[in-house]
Amino acid sequence: MITAPLGEGRLAAVARADLAAVAAAVAAAPAAHAGKVYELVGEHPLGGADLAAATGASYRPGALAATREAITAAGEALPYQVPMLVGTYSAIAGGFLDGSGVTDNALRTLLGREPLAALDAYLAALRPEG
Template identity: 40%
Template sequence: MTTAVTGATGHLGGLVIEELLARGVAATDVVAIVRDESKASKLASQGVSVRVADYDDPESLRTALAGVDKLLLISGADMGRRVAQHTNVIESAEENGVALIAYTSLLHADTSGLSLAPEHVATEARLSKSPVSTVILRNGWYWENYLAAIPQAVSTGTLFGAAGEGRLAAAARADYAAAAAAVLTADSDQTGKVYELGGDERLTYGEFASAIGEAAGSTVEYRDLSESDYRASLVGAGLPEPVAAMLASSDAGISRGELDTTSGDLRSLIGRSSTPVADVIAQALG
């Protein structure tokens, strides 16, 4: 069985391929789909087949997916364009007779009020109409999303956000990669399954701030802002308005419980607890 991973030189895609190889999948049975072949030299040196394609180029996708049995479609990063891009991938997979598509969606996508949700919902809807068997990996937040914020919180003594008392069931990126690899290598039929994926530590931002302070040996407190004030503060810190709006919307979603889950799906797939947040904090603090 040949397994292809899109975005293979990205953080998540690269980790998924590492997991596939660690699970005993032969490198010759793994296809890394990349936009820039020069960034895939490590994969090529491992014996992985590297194919160049772009979500905006259907012809390149049709060529890249030739002979592929299973496909992990990692959602694109171009907000506002992702539905069309994902559709290009799905149609190319259908034309090539791919047997299974796994898609990285968003936790609780179907009920989420996050600004990221609509494109995921639309992609899931398109997949539901596909003759190809599909499985949805609804990933929660990555702890790595806070790698830049953690040192700043230590230096200022304050973690800013707009999450209120909402709980965040985040996990390390490697945990989500392990879950994807588990689905792609599963002996059991994955058709139609929807996994709500989140970590075992369900922290409020206040608890997260305390964990940062404990790791740094200092006091870090959480300061809760309104969504609009938090967005303005992010813009003031130099982030582009669309990025600031997305992050503020995500925090508001956390306050409503939209990035929290007790499903246990992640633990079940990877066969262990999610990576401790203390490990990710330590990584951020160097």
């Protein structure tokens, strides 16, 4: 069971490898990118149900207050991390991180190829090599 305060919200995540590839491309040709700002968002936003389905679990939206309490009670988060995580969960649940507000997503252009599916890249990173 995955319980998170995401509601029905989605996150337009970008695979770490894609972000690294874009950073390398920009660093390799700085003059071509001078003064530019790029919006980089994933093309396939993910929600709690997507994460659960990919891992064979089920998803249940949780309460933001309960999540804040659980993060705090675990005692492993640095003081700034609790409000950061709660704010991120809240933004996802509110639909602010699903990528729909981005009108000029430069990810595919800067990569010169189709972006990796962030969820697939994440799950591959979890698999033991062998």
